[in-house]
Amino acid sequence: MINLGMASLRLYAGLVGCRSGSCARSLRTLSGMTVSQIDEEVAKLLELKVQLGGDEGRHQFTLKTAKGTRDYNPKQMAIREKVFNTIISCFKRHGAENIDTPVFELKETLTGKYGEDSKLIYDLKDQGGELLSLRYDLTVPFARYLAMNKVTNIKRYHIAKVYRRDNPAMTRGRYREFYQCDFDIAGQYDPMIPDAECLKIVHEILSELELGDFRIKVNDRRILDGMFAVCGVPDDKFRTICSTVDKLDKMSWEDVRSEMVKEKGLSEEAADQIGQYVSLQGGMDLAERLLQDAKMSQSKQACAGLTDMKQLFSYLQLFQVTDKVVFDLSLARGLDYYTGVIYEAILTQTGPVPVAAAQNGAGEKAEEGVSVGSVAGGGRYDGLVGMFDPKGRKVPCVGVSIGIERVFSIMEQKAEASAEKVRTTETQVMVASAQKNLLEERLRLTAELWNAGIKAEVMYKKNPKLLSQLQHCEDSGIPLVAILGEQELKDGVVKLRTVHSREEIDVSRAKLVEEIKRRTSDV
Amino acid sequence: PAAINTLGMASLRLCAGLAGHRSRLCVRSLRTLSGMTVSQIVEEVAKLLKLKAQIGGDEGKHQFTLKTAKGTRDYNPKQMAIRERVFNTIIRCFKRHGAEPMDTPVFELKETLTGKYGEDSKLIYDLKDQGGELLSLRYDLTVPFTRYLAMNKITNIKRYHIAKVYRRDNPAMTRGRYREFYQCDFDIAGQYDPMIPDAECLKIVHEILSELELGDFRIKVNDRRILDGMFAVCGVPDDKFRTICSTVDKLDKMSWEDVKSDMIGQYVSMQGGMDLAERLLQDAKMSQSKQAYLQLFQVTDKVVFDLSLARGLDYYTGVIYEAILTQNGPVNVAATQNGVEEKAEEGVSSMAGGGRYDGLVGMFDPKGRKVPCVGVSIERVFSIMEPTWPRQQQCAFPG
Numbered sequence: 062m063i064n065l066g067m068a069s070l071r072l073y074a075g076l077v078g079c080r081s082g083s084c085a086r087s088l089r090t091l092s093g094m095t096v097s098q099i100d101e102e103v104a105k106l107l108e109l110k111v112q113l114g115g116d117e118g119r120h121q122f123t124l125k126t127a128k129g130t131r132d133y134n135p136k137q138m139a140i141r142e143k144v145f146n147t148i149i150s151c152f153k154r155h156g157a158e159n160i161d162t163p164v165f166e167l168k169e170t171l172t173g174k175y176g177e178d179s180k181l182i183y184d185l186k187d188q189g190g191e192l193l194s195l196r197y198d199l200t201v202p203f204a205r206y207l208a209m210n211k212v213t214n215i216k217r218y219h220i221a222k223v224y225r226r227d228n229p230a231m232t233r234g235r236y237r238e239f240y241q242c243d244f245d246i247a248g249q250y251d252p253m254i255p256d257a258e259c260l261k262i263v264h265e266i267l268s269e270l271e272l273g274d275f276r277i278k279v280n281d282r283r284i285l286d287g288m289f290a291v292c293g294v295p296d297d298k299f300r301t302i303c304s305t306v307d308k309l310d311k312m313s314w315e316d317v318r319s320e321m322v323k324e325k326g327l328s329e330e331a332a333d334q335i336g337q338y339v340s341l342q343g344g345m346d347l348a349e350r351l352l353q354d355a356k357m358s359q360s361k362q363a364c365a366g367l368t369d370m371k372q373l374f375s376y377l378q379l380f381q382v383t384d385k386v387v388f389d390l391s392l393a394r395g396l397d398y399y400t401g402v403i404y405e406a407i408l409t410q411t412g413p414v415p416v417a418a419a420q421n422g423a424g425e426k427a428e429e430g431v432s433v434g435s436v437a438g439g440g441r442y443d444g445l446v447g448m449f450d451p452k453g454r455k456v457p458c459v460g461v462s463i464g465i466e467r468v469f470s471i472m473e474q475k476a477e478a479s480a481e482k483v484r485t486t487e488t489q490v491m492v493a494s495a496q497k498n499l500l501e502e503r504l505r506l507t508a509e510l511w512n513a514g515i516k517a518e519v520m521y522k523k524n525p526k527l528l529s530q531l532q533h534c535e536d537s538g539i540p541l542v543a544i545l546g547e548q549e550l551k552d553g554v555v556k557l558r559t560v561h562s563r564e565e566i567d568v569s570r571a572k573l574v575e576e577i578k579r580r581t582s583d584v
Numbered sequence: 585p586a587a588i589n590t591l592g593m594a595s596l597r598l599c600a601g602l603a604g605h606r607s608r609l610c611v612r613s614l615r616t617l618s619g620m621t622v623s624q625i626v627e628e629v630a631k632l633l634k635l636k637a638q639i640g641g642d643e644g645k646h647q648f649t650l651k652t653a654k655g656t657r658d659y660n661p662k663q664m665a666i667r668e669r670v671f672n673t674i675i676r677c678f679k680r681h682g683a684e685p686m687d688t689p690v691f692e693l694k695e696t697l698t699g700k701y702g703e704d705s706k707l708i709y710d711l712k713d714q715g716g717e718l719l720s721l722r723y724d725l726t727v728p729f730t731r732y733l734a735m736n737k738i739t740n741i742k743r744y745h746i747a748k749v750y751r752r753d754n755p756a757m758t759r760g761r762y763r764e765f766y767q768c769d770f771d772i773a774g775q776y777d778p779m780i781p782d783a784e785c786l787k788i789v790h791e792i793l794s795e796l797e798l799g800d801f802r803i804k805v806n807d808r809r810i811l812d813g814m815f816a817v818c819g820v821p822d823d824k825f826r827t828i829c830s831t832v833d834k835l836d837k838m839s840w841e842d843v844k845s846d847m848i849g850q851y852v853s854m855q856g857g858m859d860l861a862e863r864l865l866q867d868a869k870m871s872q873s874k875q876a877y878l879q880l881f882q883v884t885d886k887v888v889f890d891l892s893l894a895r896g897l898d899y900y901t902g903v904i905y906e907a908i909l910t911q912n913g914p915v916n917v918a919a920t921q922n923g924v925e926e927k928a929e930e931g932v933s934s935m936a937g938g939g940r941y942d943g944l945v946g947m948f949d950p951k952g953r954k955v956p957c958v959g960v961s962i963e964r965v966f967s968i969m970e971p972t973w974p975r976q977q978q979c980a981f982p983g
Binding site: 127161195205222485487521523537 | 654657660665680681682683685690692713714716719732743748750752764774777780787791950
C-alpha cells in the first residue's frame with residue numbers, strides 16, 4: 062500500500078510540475094485508505110493525466126503529419142509560388158474571376174454526388190452540431206455556390222486543397238490532402254465553344270510549365286453511354302461499368318474485362334464488344350468513322366456526342382491545340398456528374414523508354430514511361446447545379462482541374478537536379494557591424510530601411526561577429542550588406558558591400574536608401 | 585381494416601415520394617398491404633425510411649438547406665479582390681523582414697493538438713474515427729509550427745504562414761468572428777539575445793496595421809512573468825493560475841464586476857507606460873530593454889503596457905501582446921477614468937495577437953530540447969475591411 066502511495070505521489074507530482082505543495086498532504090492520508098479507495102484515486106488521477114495530454118513537457122507520441130499529408134518547407138513553397146503564378150496568369154488571361162469556399166461542407170451537400178468514390182470522403186465527428194465533411198473536390202462546392210447565390214453565368218477559378226481518404230501511393234505524388242486548380246465556365250452558351258476554351262487552357266498551362274510532352278485524351282459521356290447500350294450493357298450497370306472501364310489506364314484489358322464480368326456481373330459478350338471499341342483512338346476522323354459505324358449509329362445519344370466531338374475538334378484546330386489532343390474511347394473518368402465531353406491530360410515522360418520495363422507489360426505501366434499519371438482532368442456537367450437549386454433550374458457547366466501535386470513533384474525533382482540555388486527569402490540588405498556595442502545603431506538603421514520599403518535583416522545579437530553576418534548573407538542569397546562602424550557613424554556614412562564581388566563603397570547616410578533602391582532595381 | 589387501409593395509403597404515398605417516378609413497385613405494395621399486420625407495416629416503414637436516409641433524399645431534388653456550414657462563408661470575386669490586396673500588403677511586410685513561407689496540413693494527429701490549448705481544447709474540430717488515425721483540424725498555426733520545428737530538428741527560422749484555422753466557437757458573425765478564418769502568422773524561432781526578435785514582431789504588427797489603413801490602433805503589451813509575479817504577490821494559488829489567466833483575458837468582453845469576484849483587484853485595472861513595470865517588478869530590466877528597442881523601431885506611439893492583458897492560450901511564457909482597433913481614434917480619457925466597464929464602447933476589435941512561447945517545441949522534441957519562439961498572428965482583417973457584411977443566404981426547402 063505504501064508503494065502504491067508513493068507511485069500515486071510521484072504521478073501527482075509529475076502532473077502538476079513543481080507547484081506541488083499539496084503533495085505532502087496526500088501521503089499522510091494514504092495509510093488510512095482501503096484498496097478500493099486507492100483504485101478510485103488512481104483512476105481519477107489517470108483520467109486527469111489523459112486530460113492533460115500526457116506528461117507535461119515530454120513527448121508521448123509519434124512526431125509526424127497525418128497519413129497522406131505533408132508540410133511544405135520554404136524551398137517547396139518557392140516552387141509552389143512559381144507554379145501558381147503561371148497557372149493564375151493563364152486563368153486571368155482567359156478572363157476568370159476568383160472565388161473561395163470553406164474547407165468543409167454540410168455532409169448532405171456532398172452526399173450522392175460522387176458515386177462509388179463517396180467512401181473516400183473525410184467526415185467530421187458529430188460533436189453535437191451539423192454533420193460536416195471535408196470537400197472532396199472544388200466542383201460540388203462551386204455548384205452549391207451557384208445555386209445558393211442564384212448565379213447563372215460566371216467564369217471562375219479556384220485554387221485550394223481538397224481531401225480524399227485514398228490509399229495514397231505517396232512516391233507517385235498522390236496524397237490525401239492535395240491542391241486542385243479549377244477553372245470552370247457556367248452558363249447557357251452555344252455548344253462546345255467554352256469546352257474548347259477549357260482544353261486550350263490545359264494546353265497553355267502544361268506548355269508553360271515545361272513539364273515535357275503531354276497528351277489530352279477526350280471522350281464524351283454520351284458516346285460512352287451509347288456505346289454501352291449498343292454493346293448490350295443493362296441500363297442499371299452503366300455507371301458501375303463506367304468506373305471499371307476508367308481503370309484501363311492503371312490495369313490491363315484482361316483485368317478490366319475480368320472485373321466487369323466477375324465483379325459487376327456483365328455478360329462476356331457485352332464485355333468483348335466493349336473491348337473492341339475502347340481500343341480506338343484518333344481525331345476528328347475517328348468521330349466521323351463512328352458516326353458511320355453500323356452498331357454505334359443505332360444510339361441517338363452516341364450520335365449526338367459524336368457530332369459534338371467533330372465540332373469540338375474544329376474549334377480545337379482554330380485554337381491550335383490539336384497536336385496534343387486525342388479522341389480516346391477508353392477514357393471514362395470515374396466521377397458520376399459528367400454529362401458531356403470529358404478529358405484527361407497525361408504526361409508522357411521524356412527520354413528513351415527503358416526496353417526491359419516496356420516488356421514487363423501493362424502492370425508496370427508507370428515504369429514503362431508511358432505515363433506518370435494524369436495532371437489535369439475535367440468535363441461538362443450540366444446536371445449538378447440543378448441538384449442544388451430549389452426549383453431544379455439547370456446551369457450548364459464545363460471545367461477543368463489541374464492536378465497540381467504531380468506538377469509540384471516534378472518541379473521539385475527538377476530543382477534538386479539543377480545546380481541553380483532557389484532563394485527562400487527576398488531580403489535585399491543585411492544591416493551589420495564589425496564592432497561591439499552598435500546594436501542600437503543597427504536597429505535604428507534597419508528601421509529606416511523598413512520604413513522606406515526596403516527588405517532588410519539584422520542579426521539578433523548585441524555583438525555579432527562580422528563573419529557570421531556575412532555567412533548568413535551567403536547562405537540566404539542576400540546581395541548587399543550595410544556595415545556600420547564608429548568612424549563611419551562619425552562621418553555620417555555607411556559602408557555598402559556587394560556580397561558576391563566583395564566590393565565596398567562608402568555611401569552617405571542620407572543617400573543610402575536611394576542607392577540601395579537603385580542597385581536592387583537593376584537586378 | 586379501415587385503419588390498416590389508411591396506414592396502407594400513407595405507406596403508399598411515402599413509397600411514391602421516395603421512389604419518384606420509378607414507382608412501379610408501389611402498385612404491388614398496395615395489393616399486399618391488405619394482408620399485412622400493423623407491426624409488419626411499421627417494420628416496412630422503418631426500412632423505407634432507412635433507405636431514404638441512405639440515398640440522401642430524393643434524387644434530383646434538394647431536400648436540404650442550401651447553405652455553408654455554420655460559422656463559415658464563401659468569398660465571392662469582389663471579396664477575393666479585397667482579400668488579395670490585404671494578403672499582398674501583409675506578405676510584403678513579412679518578406680520585408682526576411683521571413684520564409686511555409687505550409688502545413690489542415691488537420692494534425694489529434695494527439696499533436698492535445699494538451700496545448702488549455703480550456704480552449706473543447707473548441708477543436710475532430711474528424712470522425714473512420715478506422716485510421718484520429719485527426720483534428722488545426723486550431724492555430726503555432727502548434728503545427730512547433731511540431732514542424734521538432735520534426736525537422738530546426739533550431740533557427742524566421743517564417744510566415746497564412747492559412748485558415750478552425751474553432752468551434754459560438755461565433756458572433758456580425759462582429760466578424762467565424763469558425764473558419766484566416767490567420768497570418770509570423771514567427772521567429774531560435775536562441776537570440778533577449779527582446780530583439782520580440783521587438784521586431786511588434787514592429788511588424790505596427791507596419792501592417794498602419795499600411796492597411798484601418799484606423800487608429802493600440803498594441804497592448806504585457807508579460808506572462810509579470811502576470812505570474814503579480815498573481816503570486818496577490819496570493820492566487822498555483823493550481824488556479826491558468827484559470828485566472830483565462831478569466832482575466834475575458835475582461836474586454838465581460839464587465840469588471842463579473843470578473844472581480846474571482847480576482848485580484850486593483851492591479852489589473854491599470855494601463856500606463858514605462859513606470860508601471862518599474863513599480864510592479866522583478867523583470868523590469870527585461871521590459872526596459874524591450875521598450876528601448878521599440879523606441880528605436882519608432883513604434884512606441886501605439887504601444888501600451890496593459891496589465892489586464894492575459895491572452896488565454898497556455899503556451900505563452902514571456903512577452904504577450906494584442907493589437908486592437910480603437911473605433912473613434914485615440915483612447916477617450918473619460919473612458920479610462922471610468923474603469924474597465926467602458927472598454928466595450930471604445931470599440932474593441934482584436935486584430936492581432938502573439939507573444940513568446942519558449943516551451944512549446946520542447947513538448948514535441950523527443951529529448952525535450954527547447955527552441956525559444958516568439959511570434960504574432962494577424963486575423964480578422966477582412967471583416968473590418970468590408971463595410972457591409974454580406975449575409976449568407978439561407979434557402980430552407982421543406983421535403
